[in-house]
Amino acid sequence: MDETKRRRLAGIWLAFAVLMAYITLADGFVMGVGDLLGLLVALLGVALAVVYYLNPSGLLSLDST
Numbered sequence: 001m002d003e004t005k006r007r008r009l010a011g012i013w014l015a016f017a018v019l020m021a022y023i024t025l026a027d028g029f030v031m032g033v034g035d036l037l038g039l040l041v042a043l044l045g046v047a048l049a050v051v052y053y054l055n056p057s058g059l060l061s062l063d064s065t
Contacts, residue, residue, distance in 0.1 A: 001060045010053035017045030 024038030
């Protein structure tokens with residue numbers, strides 16, 4: 001996967017995570033299942049953005065070289 005596509009996908013995942021965090025926290029945070037699940041999804045979105053942006057150890061290179 002080329003660098004431009006990886007950075008674009010990282011931006012999309014980061015925008016998704018920010019949107020999820022905003023939706024979750026917009027009406028206030030209570031220790032409910034919905035809010036915790038929303039924050040977990042936002043955290044996973046940030047994690048995917050980091051993986052796409054940094055590409056640790058060529059993780060996204062699917063060729064066998």
